[in-house]
Amino acid sequence: MLLVAIVLVIVLSIHRKDGNTRRESRPSAPDFSLSQLNGQSLQLASYRGKVVLLDFWATWCDPCRDEIPHLIELQNKYRAQGLQIIGVSMDDSPDPVRDFSQHFKMNYPVVMGNADIGRLYGGVLGLPIAFLIDREGRIQKKFIGATSASVFEQNIQSLLKSGT
Amino acid sequence: MKKQMYSGPSVARILVLLLGGLFAASTLHGQASSIPSSQLINVEDLSRTLQSGKGEKPIILQVGSHVLYQQAHIPGSDYAGAGSTEAGLTQLKERVEFVPKKKFIVLYCGCCPWSHCPNVKPAFDTLHALGFTNVKVLYIANNFGTDWVNKGYPVASGH
Numbered sequence: 001m002l003l004v005a006i007v008l009v010i011v012l013s014i015h016r017k018d019g020n021t022r023r024e025s026r027p028s029a030p031d032f033s034l035s036q037l038n039g040q041s042l043q044l045a046s047y048r049g050k051v052v053l054l055d056f057w058a059t060w061c062d063p064c065r066d067e068i069p070h071l072i073e074l075q076n077k078y079r080a081q082g083l084q085i086i087g088v089s090m091d092d093s094p095d096p097v098r099d100f101s102q103h104f105k106m107n108y109p110v111v112m113g114n115a116d117i118g119r120l121y122g123g124v125l126g127l128p129i130a131f132l133i134d135r136e137g138r139i140q141k142k143f144i145g146a147t148s149a150s151v152f153e154q155n156i157q158s159l160l161k162s163g164t
Numbered sequence: 165m166k167k168q169m170y171s172g173p174s175v176a177r178i179l180v181l182l183l184g185g186l187f188a189a190s191t192l193h194g195q196a197s198s199i200p201s202s203q204l205i206n207v208e209d210l211s212r213t214l215q216s217g218k219g220e221k222p223i224i225l226q227v228g229s230h231v232l233y234q235q236a237h238i239p240g241s242d243y244a245g246a247g248s249t250e251a252g253l254t255q256l257k258e259r260v261e262f263v264p265k266k267k268f269i270v271l272y273c274g275c276c277p278w279s280h281c282p283n284v285k286p287a288f289d290t291l292h293a294l295g296f297t298n299v300k301v302l303y304i305a306n307n308f309g310t311d312w313v314n315k316g317y318p319v320a321s322g323h
Contacts, residue, residue: 058229060248062280092230092246115234115321125236126307127276145277145306 026138029054029131030120034088034111037098042086042111045137050084051159052133053152056113056124057087059096063146064128068104070149074156075108081160082135088113090124134159196273196281196301199288205270205300211317214240220268222300227256227287228273236313238272239320247273247287256287260294268298274308 029052033043044052055071057064075085087110089097094112101110118124121131132141132155141155205213213219224241226233233243245255263269269291273283284301291299304311313319 058275060229060246060282061276062282063276090229090231113231115231118231118235119321123235123309123313125232125309125313126274144310 026134026140029133029137029139032117032120034113034117036109036111037094037101042109044086044133047084047086048137049135050082051078051135051156053083053085053156054121054131054133055085055087056090056118056121056127056129058090058127059100060091061127065100066146067128067149068100068106070152072104072107074149074152078156078160083156083160084108086111088117090118090127132156132159134162195279196284197279199285199301203288203299203301204303206303207311207315207317210238210270210302214238214318222268222270223260223263224270224272225256225259225287226273227252227271228275228281228283232275232308234322236308236319236321238312239318241272241320243323244287247271247283247285247290252283253286253290256290257294260291260296263296265295266298267296268300269296270300270302272302272304272308274302274304274312276307278303278305 029044031043031045033041036042044054053071053074055064055067057067059065071085071087075083085108087106087108089110090113091097097110097112100106113124121129126144128143128146130143130147130152131139132143134140140159143151210222210224213222224238225244226237226241227244227247229246230243237243242259244259245252247253247256260269271284271287271291273281273287275281275283281304288299288301
């Protein structure tokens with residue numbers, strides 16, 4: 001019985017260590033500073049300590065637009081627990097983004113993206129693409145293409161609970 | 165009782181159906197899915213055409229997002245404006261103003277999954293209306309990154 005307990009403890013500690021190592025070995029999210037729609041600058045590094053969902057989108061992208069109401073809900077629901085959603089618009093000009101943001105009452109900051117940030121994040125060559133970044137600034141998950149609200153929520157919850 | 169509940173197609177119901185049909189038609193107008201398959205070219209065939217020393221080389225025009233074009237595009241292709249906007253279509257018209265109507269032209273976008281692309285269909289329709297007779301649209305199923313860049317086809321960047 002004692003032997004079984006010792007083996008169980010060893011297995012669990014290895015498993016936990018492996019999970020932590022895997023999490024820590026994730027790449028750091030490249031820092032950037034971009035203008036928000038209100039003209040103020042936003043720097044990713046200033047959100048260290050929060051779980052960040054970085055959402056690359058555009059007003060002309062149907063699947064991106066479909067996701068926005070869910071992201072607004074998630075921001076409301078998990079703001080107090082430390083979630084910060086940041087939208088990176090890949091539109092060519094800010095005018096349609098400003099209209100869209102006001103119309104949908106987007107409750108999280110939106111910055112105007114460009115080719116440089118696209119390259120920085122490995123090439124944003126199709127939308128939507130989102131990155132889930134932990135409190136230490138590491139990319140824990142990349143979502144390519146349309147993603148359901150439940151998948152976003154599951155991953156966000158998991159990261160908020162994990163403490164990293 | 166059941167007979168009384170059945171009221172037949174009311175005016176309101178017919179109106180709803182008509183409006184729904186009109187909305188669907190207007191949505192379809194901008195959809196890549198409505199481009200006839202005979203007017204499509206796939207990535208393998210375009211790549212082969214570009215690599216081959218024989219035959220006519222097409223003019224290749226990206227009609228989607230400029231930000232995406234700046235990151236990566238097909239070498240030799242030009243950015244010709246987003247097909248989903250009036251300004252983009254004007255840019256496209258200016259780009260082809262002096263191009264012979266029989267010239268082989270390939271349009272592409274790759275911003276989003278094919279069925280959601282808002283750009284290629286209006287651009288295709290515009291060239292068709294201008295009298296161009298040899299226009300093909302590059303079929304990109306998912307997006308330019310997945311279906312062109314990640315498959316190792318040649319890529320250029322900038323401007």
